[in-house]
Amino acid sequence: MVVCVRAVVRVLVLQAAWALGGGQVRYSVPEEAKGGTVVGRLAQDLGLEAGEAEARRLRLVAQGRRASVEVSGASGALVVSSRLDREELCGKSAPCALRLEVLLERPLRVFHVEVEVTDINDNVPLFPASVVNLSLSENSPPDSRFPLEGASDADIGANAQLSYTLSPSEHFALDLQKSEDDTESLFLVLRRPLDRESLAEHRLVLTAIDGGRPSLTGTVELLVSVLDVNDNVPQFDQSVYKVRLPENSERGSFVLRVNATDLDDGSNKNISYSLQSLFPQDGRDMFEIHKTSGEIHLRGSLDFEDVRLYRLQVDAKDMGNPPLSGHCKVVVEVLDVNDNAPEVWVTSLSVPVPEDASVGTVVALLSVSDRDSGANGRVRCAVWPPAPFGLVATFAGSYSLVLREALDRERVSEYEVEVRAEDGGAPPLRASRGLRVPVSDVNDNAPAFAQAVYTVLARENNAAGAELARLWARDPDEAGNGRVSYSVAEGGAGSGAGWRPASSYVSVDAESGRLWALRPLDYEELQVLQFEVRAVDAGEPPLCGNATVQLFVVDENDNAPALLPPAGGGPGPWAAGEASASASAPGSLWAWAAWGAPAGQVVAKIRAVDADSGYNAWLRYELWEPRGKGPFRVGLYSGEVSTARALEEADGPRQRLLIVVRDHGEPSRSATATLSVSLVEGAEAALSAAAAGAGASSSGAGLRPAEGGAAAAAAATNVWLVVAICAVSSLFLLAVVLYGASRWAPRAAVLAGPGPATLVCASEVGSWSYSQRQSRSLCVADGAGKSDLMVFSLNCPPPPGPAAENGSAEKGPSLSPYSSGTGCRLSE
Structure with missing residues (x-):
């Protein structure tokens, strides 16, 4: 409404001015007026009546560009035909007027019309860029000033008057200064020191506000980048790095990675790592570090037993000028593994050991150690064989090898002892040490x-x-x-x-x-x-x-048979049943026999003895002369001369008998006896027998009766002789068997051993021996008995053949080396 009132006022003013100026019409219209907006009543202002403008064809004359206004044909008003933009029409020029020519025909007449386009605040302040990048060194001193390019406003007048504001910042402020030529300078002022490491980039908003009603604003973003200065040393994540490595780690194994950061930027933050050993001093070649990555690798071989701990220093140096460096420590603890077997040393050895050494005697001192630690270094020891020695721990790592059982050198003269050590690792390692322990002799055994x-x-x-x-x-x-x-x-x-x-x-x-x-x-x-x-x-x-x-003398056949003298001790006639040898003619015997004596009557008995024994003393009697069918015969073993048949006168008054007495020795020995037998009548024979009996009684030797007494004695003697002969024959056969076995026996000359009484053949010629404890008398004729058999305890074979063959005792074999003899102790 206000705008319309203003337009009407302006039209009235223009009309008045046009009237005063001699036909020029002036109008005023605000920019951005809508199409159809009446700028002015042109027909009326030119003095034309209603309807006349159309009739006389009132129109604008184009001047090379399209006009933003036109004349309405019906009313003859000047109206806006298209958008009016003062900034487009006039820019920053003021005032902005459109000069138009209006043609009126019938009659032809030209009018000049000027339309001023007035400015409205339709343009916001504009900065050259939406974002302005600024780079400031972080070491810039406070109150430093950095120029900024201000904004521009297409409007004019108060609409184009700008003021500036800056977003809140503790580091920056704005300073707007006007010079004498009415120009303005805009500065960004640094209030506090910058720290790129704290804030590397500051984002500020600069706002420009024009003077229009309502005011319009324009903004620009100030991106302040803080340029780095090498004012920060590299910093590690940790001041001390700790790592554990087993000692069997391979070369090239990864140890750890250190990391250092530098708050600076660019080359100031580029870091290179280096490594040096603090302990031990010669451990610098054990590890290596990558210069850029900071990875530490194992370069050498670890040995827990040599070095258990490494202290390293890592330096991190940046690329600034001058360069700054940071430090950290790396502690590498070496972990033990069971890589060392136990070691056994013999520190002292007392050998040989007397066999009478007492139990508990220290034989050797041993030292056992293991270079490993913990369970890997704990060692268990044992001795093998477990007897007769044992181990006694004296203190840590030291043992005594002591005697646990009594020794006997004769049983074991030397011991091979093995001391075995085993650690507590997994798996365990073992070591052993062999000891040779000889046993010295003590005189503790009697021969x-x-x-x-x-x-x-x-x-x-x-x-x-x-x-x-x-x-x-x-x-x-x-x-x-x-x-x-x-x-x-x-x-x-x-x-x-x-x-x-x-x-x-x-x-x-x-x-x-x-x-x-x-x-x-x-x-x-x-x-x-x-x-x-x-x-x-x-x-x-x-x-x-x-x-x-017990030395037994073996009989030899070295004695010939000897005839016994008559019982009366002197020469003289013998009664029938005894033969007598004359002292003046040794070997000559005589006896009486009665005519008509029946066969088998003993007329005499030859008595002989052999000093030898056994077979050598076993005598036999042979009638040498007369041979053939004589009236007499001789008992083979009894020596009795008896009638072979009844005596006859034809046999003559005397018979001469030659009797040979032989032993059984080898070779045999013999003696000869001559027996003269006188044949007499029966009465003479009885007288002779009585005389001989009286002579025998006077000399102390009893005579045998010629008939019944002599026959009974002879029968008894014959029985004993037969028994003896059978026994001797059996023993002879046994001796032959034993002799044959003795030829192959390893021992023969010396025989011993307990056992029952056994017959022993003393020689191969048949002599038999028994002990005095059990004897048998072998009666030969009427002479004294003779102990020729001995019994002794024996379980061994008879003597070897060479002793018998050589006829003398040869050298006997050595006795067995094992003995059961009785020992004794001699006094000094």
Whole structure:
């Protein structure tokens, strides 16, 4: 409404001015008036009547550009035909007028019309750019001024008068200055120092406000970039980095990554890393760092046992000018792994160990260690074999190898001991140390013979110095403690004044134990010699052992049969049933026989004895002359001369008999007896028998009756002879079997051992021996009985053949090295 009033006023003024100015019409219209807006009543102002404008064709004359106003044909008013924009029509010029020519025809007439376009505040202030970038150094001092380009406003006048405001900022402010030529200068003033690291970019809004009503504003964004200055050192994420690495980490393994940042920008923030070792000093080659990434890698081989902790320093240096650097520490803890086996050292070894060492004796001192730590370094120790030694822990890592059981050098002379160590790692590692522990000898064993009793067989008539046997006592000790010397301790043969010590018969070699004969042995003098042999070692104190030796003399057939003298002790006639030998003619015997004596009557008995024994003393009688069918015969084993048939006168007054007495030795020995038998009448024979009986009674020897008494005695003798012959024959066969076995037996000359009484063949010629404890008398004729069989305890085979074949006691084999003899201790 106000605008319309103003327009009407302006039209009236223009009309008045036009009237005064000589035909020029002036109008005023605000810009941005809408189409159809009446600028002025042109026809009326030109003095035309209604309707005349159309009739006279009132119109505007174009002047090269399209006019924004036109003449309405009906009313003749000047109206706005298109948008009026003063800034487009006139720009900043003021005033802004449109000069128009109006043509009126019939008659032709030209009028000048001027339309002033008045300004309205239709343009906002405009800055050259929507965003203004400013770059300020962060070290710019306060109150620094930075010029800004102001805004422009297409309007004019008060609508174009601008004022400025800045968005709130603690660092910046605006300063608007006017110069003398009425120009304005706009400055951005720095109030406080900048810090790019705190705020690298400041976004400000500058607002321009015009003077219109209402006022319009325009804004521009001020983007203030703070230019970096190298005023910040690189900073690490952590001042101390800690990492753990197992000692078996491979070379090139990733350790860790350090990170440093620099608040600066550009090259000032570019960082390069370097590494140096603080501890140990020579550990600089163990790690390496990448210059740009900060990754640390393992360069060498870790060993927990050498270095358990590394302290490194990492430097971060920027590229500023001058460059600044930051530092941090890296602590690398090396973790132990079970890579070291236990170690066992022998610090002291006391060997050899005496076999009488007491239980608990310290044999060796050991030191055990493991370079690992924790469970990997805890070591368990054991000894193998578990006996007779054991381990005792003295203090950490030290052990004593002690004796747990009594030693016996004779059983085990040396021990191979292994000390085994095992750590507590997973898996565990093991180590061992071998020890050789010899056991030194102590004289704790007495010499012991292989047998408590040795039976030695020796042929009689052996040569002096002949080896009878070899005795050996075993002493399991060593050196002097096991060196044995032998001696004959005690024993002998005989009784009463005839007793002789064994040392007069035999001797034993002190070193070899060989038993020697000092002189030839005579079975008829000595059948059994029993003595003790002592074995003494050289220990301190010395110990001894004894063995009993039973020396049996084996009979040789060295004695021929001997005829016994008559019972009366002198020459003279014998009664029938006894033969007599004359002292003046040895071997000559005589006897009487009655005519008509029946067959089988004993007329005489030949008495003979052999000093030998056994087969060598077993006699047989043979009638050598007369051969053939004589009136007499001789009992083969009894020696009885008896009638073979009834005596006749044709046999003559005297018969001469040649009788040979032989033993069973090999070769056999013999004796010859001549028996003269006188044939007389029966009364003379009785008288002769009575005379012979009286002579025998006076001499102390009883005569046998010629008939019944002599026959009974002869029958009894024959029975015993048959029993003896059967027994001897059986023993002979057994001796032959044993002799054959002895040819292959390893031991023969020395026989010993407990057991039942057993017959022993003393020689291959058939001599038999028994002990004195059980004897049998073999009666030969009417002579004294003779003990020729002996029994002794024996479980061994008979002596070997060579001893019998050579006819003397040969060197016997060595005795068994194992002994059960009785030990003794000798006094000093």
